[in-house]
Amino acid sequence: MRQKPSHGRPQDAPIVFCDFDGTITRLDVTDEILSRLAAPEWHQIEAAWVEGRIGSRQCLKRQMELVETAKEELDALIDAIPVDPGFPAFVDFARQRAIPLYVVSDGFDYVIRRILRRSGVPGELRNGSHLFASSLRFRRGRLVASFRHFPVPCEHDCATCKPAVIRRLSRGRGPVVFIGDGLSDRFAVRECDLIFAKRQLLAYCGEHGVACRPFETFADVERALRMMVGGRESEAGRASPARAALAGRG
Numbered sequence: 001m002r003q004k005p006s007h008g009r010p011q012d013a014p015i016v017f018c019d020f021d022g023t024i025t026r027l028d029v030t031d032e033i034l035s036r037l038a039a040p041e042w043h044q045i046e047a048a049w050v051e052g053r054i055g056s057r058q059c060l061k062r063q064m065e066l067v068e069t070a071k072e073e074l075d076a077l078i079d080a081i082p083v084d085p086g087f088p089a090f091v092d093f094a095r096q097r098a099i100p101l102y103v104v105s106d107g108f109d110y111v112i113r114r115i116l117r118r119s120g121v122p123g124e125l126r127n128g129s130h131l132f133a134s135s136l137r138f139r140r141g142r143l144v145a146s147f148r149h150f151p152v153p154c155e156h157d158c159a160t161c162k163p164a165v166i167r168r169l170s171r172g173r174g175p176v177v178f179i180g181d182g183l184s185d186r187f188a189v190r191e192c193d194l195i196f197a198k199r200q201l202l203a204y205c206g207e208h209g210v211a212c213r214p215f216e217t218f219a220d221v222e223r224a225l226r227m228m229v230g231g232r233e234s235e236a237g238r239a240s241p242a243r244a245a246l247a248g249r250g
């Protein structure tokens with residue numbers, strides 16, 4: 001197993017990376033799109049990815065080609081996806097404490113922006129500086145996936161290479177915190193100091209000897225991080241929420 005890097009000093013402010021599908025949302029939006037709108041061959045492609053025979057990049061590209069839908073139908077599906085009710089408060093907490101928060105996802109920017117906007121989460125997490133995700137566009141009733149953050153495939157053939165984003169943005173700061181739920185997080189956790197995991201990611205960490213904390217909702221994560229950062233209010237957070245937001249820009 002690769003040696004886990006150690007970032008920052010324990011007393012330093014954490015930097016937080018967060019998965020989207022199944023973590024911020026209660027359901028995996030890509031799975032919902034596929035199970036409702038794609039031709040059934042998407043299951044075989046998914047199995048190849050789960051078994052590690054193909055990367056998420058090839059998986060998503062081929063799966064999206066199987067989807068036939070209209071924008072209104074896709075939007076209605078997205079608008080019915082439930083979100084962890086603790087997430088907006090967690091975003092506020094991170095901003096008040098000037099804790100940098102990034103969303104890293106194999107899912108799609110269009111979907112993520114629409115859901116975060118509906119949930120009242122402010123623009124910074126939607127604007128591309130704090131959101132690293134695949135891209136999705138319509139072309140004649142079909143969905144086309146592209147990977148603008150990683151035009152050249154990584155060694156794992158990820159759609160969005162989470163470990164690469166984490167390395168690029170943390171730059172030795174830390175401790176590095178990761179929050180996730182699934183197999184798309186399996187490479188990311190190797191780069192992190194504190195992992196909050198549920199579902200398949202929790203099972204994966206257990207099977208591979210990766211230390212993690214189980215969680216159910218963002219209220220659990222917020223409670224744990226409050227303990228970690230203690231009573232220390234950041235100067236930026238006290239001065240003004242706008243400055244705190246800028247301080248989090250990585």
Ligand SMILES: [Mg+2]
Nearest residue numbers: 019021022182
């Ligand atoms: Mg997920």
Ligand SMILES: [Zn+2]
Nearest residue numbers: 154156158161
């Ligand atoms: Zn990768």
